[in-house]
Amino acid sequence: MSKTNTSITAPSVISDFKEITKMRLALSVVFSSLAGYLLGVEVVEVKTLILLALGGYFMVGASNAFNQIIEKDLDALMSRTKNRPIPSGRMSVTTAFIIACTFTILGIVILYTINKQTAMFGAISTFLYTSVYTPLKTKTPLAVFVGAIPGAIPFMLGWVAATDDFGIEPGTLFALQFFWQFPHFWAIGWFLFDDYKKGGFFMLPTGKQDKGTAVQTIMYTIWTIMVSIIPVFGFTGRLQLSVIATIVVFLLGLWMLYYAIRLFRLMTEKAAKQLMLVSVSYISLVQIVYVVDKFLH
Known part of the structure; x- marks a missing residue:
């Protein structure tokens, strides 16, 4: 969508702000932490819920703004990202940097008012995303492994915010979201392969849209399913899951696995895009089932 209007209007400032903080992505992360x-x-406690949502949003928004500052020259090379606020020239690096720094400080302070551990994990997440994952993206497919760590923190962060304790329960939530990210990221890396190549990003485990990548996508989907049903066996402390909820979660996993296998069979960008969309629905639905199950029992 090209904008012919060069004057900066209020709507464009708002849309640029939403884009530099990747609002939709940030809201999905906030959803994870609230779950x-x-x-x-x-x-x-409604107050803690609001603080967690705000603090979480600021931390993710900061990570995304730092990411876009670092990758501004690469973003300009890719069709998907060339119209972002910085490469398109609608926002200066200084403005983005002020937003990123302000969001980081606000995020840490707000999370600190919940408890120290929540602030610490929030800070670790932003640091890893900005200082390790982002620079590695152009160097090695292992970047996805590193990126999966900050990506898996929000679900766990919510538990730590509620209990001020890190144990087997938040560890399990972390593991679930950690393994899930591989099929999710690789599906994105597959259908945006050519665009990513322009920016020099290596996202697929083998570096190619091949059977090797597809097999690993299936494997990590299976790991995700296995972790998702662990709470039913009763050794994850207070994190428990009823048999019915476990069946629902397992079926959701099979739904995602079907699309991962389909990618292996068809090897098309369309199949990869479908897997990506299913993976997004999958993680939200699993989190909803976990929460609903807890409050029904």
Whole structure:
């Protein structure tokens, strides 16, 4: 969508702000952390929920703004990203940097008011995303492995915010979201392969849209399914899952696995895009099932 209007209007400032902080992505991350909070808490405190949502949003927004500052020259090379606020010239690097720094400080301070551990994990997440994952993206497919760590923190962060404790329960939530990210990221890396290549990004494990990548996508989907049903066996402390909820979660996993196998069979960008869309629905639905199950039992 090209904008012929060169004057900066209020709507374009708002849309640029939404884009530099990747609002939709940030909101999905906030959703994860709120789900984690609801799983961990005995009595829901609305104030803590709001603080967690705000703090989480600021931390993710900061990560995304730093990411776009670092990758501004590469973003200009790719069709998907060339119209972002910085490469298109609508926002200066200084403005983006001020937003990123302000968001980082606000995020850490807000999360700190919940408890120290929540602030610490929030800070680790932003640091890893900005200082390790982002520079590695042009160097090695292992970047996805590193990126999966900050990506998996929000679900766990919610539990830590609720309990001020890190144990087997948030560890399990972390593992679920960690393994899930591989099929999710690789599906994106597959259908945006040519565009990523322009920017010099290596996202697929073998570096190619081949059977090797497709097999690894299937394997990590299976790991995700296995972790998702662990709470039913009763050794994840207070994180528990009823048999019915486990069946639902398992079926959701099979739904995602079907699309991962389909990618292996068809090897097309369309199949990869479908897997990506299913993976996004999958993680949200699993989190909803976990939370609903807790409050029904």
